[in-house]
Amino acid sequence: MKSKLVYLTKLSGDKASIYSIVTAASKAPFLDHFIQEHQEAFTQDLLSIIGRLRSMSNTVGALEIYFKLDEGLEWNDLVCALYDIPDKHLRLYCIRLSEQIVVVGNGGPKNVRAWQEDPKLSREVSEMMHYSRIIRKKLEDNSLRVSKDGLKFEGDLILTR
Structure with missing residues (x-):
């Protein structure tokens, strides 16, 4: 299945860029599915996660302290979790390539x-390991x-499964 990396303009800033993945079947980024799926039951958690993404992209960059690292099964797969603060119920699985580029996926309550x-x-998590x-x-x-400048991907953004 063909998928594509998409730059999320509304969440990206001059400190970090936020990308997500769109599949040919879904036509919407994984992050949109995550938000739609959890907006009723986890409104505050989602606001916390989105706020953290905005803070990273506009103020501090995608520092390690924002993530639970090594969530994948391979030592170098770069899969990590971004969670809400303070309760840490909701997980958004990501690929943290650097302090300047993060690819957000999907997730759910843990x-x-x-x-x-x-x-x-x-x-x-398996899907994010695959895309990683x-x-x-x-x-x-x-x-x-x-x-x-370390902030954007250039070249072929198509991710073929």
Whole structure:
């Protein structure tokens, strides 16, 4: 299935760029699905997560302290979780490429000790690990590049499964 990296203009700033992924089947970024799915039950949590993304992009960059790192199964897959503060119920799974580029995916509430115990969270993390492999491969073969200022992707944004 064809997918594409999309730059989220409304969430990106001069300190960090926020990207998401659109699949041919969905036509909307993963982040939009995440928001729509959880807006009724987790309004405050979503506001916290969106506020943190805006703070990163406009003020401080995508610092490690904002994320729970090493959420994926591979040591170098760059998959991490962004969660709401202070309750930490809702997880948004991401690929943190640097302090300047984050690819946000989907997620959900974490009511288990480990994401592997929840079928939905397991699916979301696995999907982000898959896209991380594609992005890292494209960066390695130079079909996808990071701009000189470190804030944007350049080149082929198509992510083929």
